Amino acid sequence: MSTSDDTSPAPTGGLPDGLAPSTRAVHAGRPAHVPDAPLNEPLTMASVYVAGGDREYGRYGNPTWQAFEAALGELEGGDALAFSSGLAAVSCVLDLVGQDALVLAPDAAYQGSLTQIGDLEMRGRLRSRLVDVADTDAVLAAIDDDTALVWLESPTNPNLDVADVPAICEAAHAAGAYVVVDNTFATPLLQKPLDDGADIVVHSATKYLSGHSDVLLGALVTRDEQLRGVLKGRRDLLGAVPGTLESWLALRGMRTLHLRVERACANAAELARRLAEHPAVGLVRYPGWGAMVSVELAAGALAADLLPRKTRLWVHATSLGGVESSLERRRRWATEPKTVSDALVRLSVGIEDVEDLWADLSSALDDLVG
């Protein structure tokens, strides 16, 4: 019995070449078109399989996970592996970094990933070097022969800085380092890091991929078969495998990913434009694409604390990527890096009517200056 080879076929084979991402999002990971087959991969609740096949035990594989993996793999252009959460996927990668290896990481990024790197460093497992990933010259200067892994997030959470992924991948590979890109904020519809040269893509499928704030799930995607085997072996051993229902819900969410992302991005672009003109807003952080917008309030931390309590439609909540719009002051979390402004409020723009969103948000902002 093998725990590192993923020999079980995906529920549907690959889709034809040349299909648009929207078509892939709708069709990938479905059962074959044969009479009486269900159109959707069913929920397979199984901890054990009859001996003699490729799965054997529930920790090594599941048809419902594989349907989700097939769909995400189609969108990212690689082979996906699902995990119990985004952070489980992050820790699987970091667990494979050699003893004392040097990890180059963003000085502002998702706090859970940075906390994991800091924690591993404190325990003597690895070394880290933090850099502003939007400053390409600084990143290239920080990569040396000692660097084993470059950890990127783009756009970054919550400053929404964008990294030059192709240039960084080229320099990292020349130095013999792997590149990981957390693609949670961009989604594979707006950015495909494997095409830009990245070795591993990380997702918190909890966010846009699932899209309905009801699932925790993570994933890694890679193109290198050997690397995928190593990652799968580690997932099987560490045991942070996805739930069957979660995989099913995430796949169901992904069927509308393109529609949700398109609408949320259009809303975000319009709101970013209007926010820049509001007197309560000191700075809008928005890369010009994506559905996340951060604002730094002119009146500082207190105003940032108040704003999420004044909206009615926008829900005061952490996380992001759901159909509903939400917001929060990031520095309310003690673990948030100090590179994030105390006055920053992060907005996850949903798919509602943009005029309703603006009416609610602008009236809350008006209160802060009134």
Ligand SMILES: *Cc1c(COP(=O)(O)O)cnc(C)c1O
């Ligand atoms: C939420 C998030 C994670 C962690 O994912 P979980 O599913 O919450 O474990 C990792 N990276 C980014 C960018 C995130 O937003």
